[in-house]
Amino acid sequence: MSTATAPGSLPRYIVQRLLLIIPMVWFILTLVFLLMRVAPGDPVSASVGGRLPEAALDQRREALGLNDPLIQQYWDYxxxxxxxxxxxTITDNTPITQIVKENGGATLTLTISAMLLALVVGLPLGLIAGRYRDTPADGGIRIFGIVTYAAPVFYTGLLVQLLFLNVFSGWPLLGQSTPxxxxxxxxxxxxxxxDAIIAGDGxxxxxxLKHLMLPAVTLGLLICGIFIRLTRVNVLQTLQADYVEAARARGIPERRVVRSHAFRNAMVPVVTIIGLQVALLLSGAVLTEKTFAWPGLGNQLITYIDQRDYAAVQGIITLFAVVVVLISILIDIVIALIDPRVRY
Incomplete structure (x- = not known):
């Protein structure tokens, strides 16, 4: 047996993870296909129902293949x-790739900004809570994490809008920018x-950035609590480890012990969770974009769901599924590089 294919080898582990993409994406595609067709109504009736006679509606369904057997529609899909x-798309005949191209950048901007905000806020607060366990600071941070995680993202968005409307009356609440x-x-x-940075237009x-702040804060708070709790738990565990006690015994200052030993080693599980939170970010982006009229794929997705547009919904969710699966597998590979034990 060659080294590359031996159990525990990195190439073998990477191949195994990559092969998992096929069944995972296939399952999601099949589930979306069935759910869209089990739900009552159809895209033709949703878009022009009541304005055309039934015979004309049926002709449109036939032209779009909606009258074909379900297995035939599934195979074509x-x-x-x-x-x-x-x-x-069924409703306006726009290529799905064009929708992704035009609206994907807004969703990417929002999700990356929200993730950075969650990390910048969640990791230090988790470190403080773990370092000062069972103190008022720890209790307050834990309550903050629970509330931010449990609060519905659309409700949080509305509260943020009301707050800035009353305190900062001129702050933009909707859209990605001014026209x-x-x-x-x-x-x-x-x-x-x-594009604005490339153009040098300050x-x-x-x-x-002003338009981005409120939706990014709303979406970032959604997963901030997860990072707080995970960092706190791992810091508590590493502070009790033997190598931390040994560092203290050598007279290393407590602040350096916490920063260089406990916090650094506590970050390994957090790296794993970062990839898993991409799915939560994308699902939260759907409601966040709708709340703030952010012109991303999530906002478009809700519009096409209302219109029962099978093709558009399937295309956008397919993209979301592929992104989540690829990032999850990438995180698995990174963890395998850091910790060889996960390959077995």
């Missing part, structure tokens, strides 16, 4: 996915913030 052809910014900044990457960058 999977065949398109395998060739990376997600088709066009003048979208009109003047040349579209190059379909990521408005990045006013546009500030405008986008």
């Amino acid at each position: 999977l065949s398109g996915v395998l060739t990376l052809d997600f088709g066009n 003048i910014t979208e009109f003047t900044v040349e579209t190059r990457t379909h990521i408005l913030l990045l 006013d546009a960058v500030i405008d986008v």
Whole structure:
């Protein structure tokens, strides 16, 4: 047996994880396909129902293949996915790839900003709570983490909007930017913030950041509590480890022991959780984008669900599923590099 294929080898582990992409994505695609067709109604009736006679509606269903047997629709759907052809939306005949291209940048900007905010706030608070266990600071931080995790993201968004509406009356509450910014900044990457930076337009960058702050804070709070709790638990465990006691016995200052020994080693499980929270971020982005009229894929997804647009919903959720699976597998590989024990 070669070293590359031996149990516990990194190449073998990577291949195993990559092969898991196929059944995981297939299961999600099949589930979405069935749920969209089990639900009452159809995209033709949702978009033009009541404005055309039943015979005309039936003709449209026939042209779109909605009257075909379910197994035939399923095969056509999977065949398109395998060739990376997600088709066009039923309601406005827009290519799914164009929707992803035009709106994916806004969702990417929001999710990355929310993740950075959650890490910047959650990790230090978790460290403080673990370092000062059973103190008022620990209790307050734990309550904060529970509340932020348990609060519905759309409700939190509305509260944030009301707060800034009363305190900062001129602060932008909706949209990704003012219309003048979208009109003047040349579209190059379909990521408005990045396009503004490339153009060297400082006013546009500030405008986008101001619009980004409220939805990013709302979505970041959704997973901030998870990082607080996980960091606290791991810091408590590492503070009781033998190597930490040995560092203390050598006379190393407590602050350095906590920072260099306990906190650093407590971050290994947190790296794993970061990948798993991508799915939570994307699901939270759907409601956050709707609350703040953020022009991302989540906002588009809700619109197409209301219109019962099978093709659009399946295409967007397929993208979400692939992103979540790829990031989860990437995190698994990173952890395998850090800790060889997970390969067995």
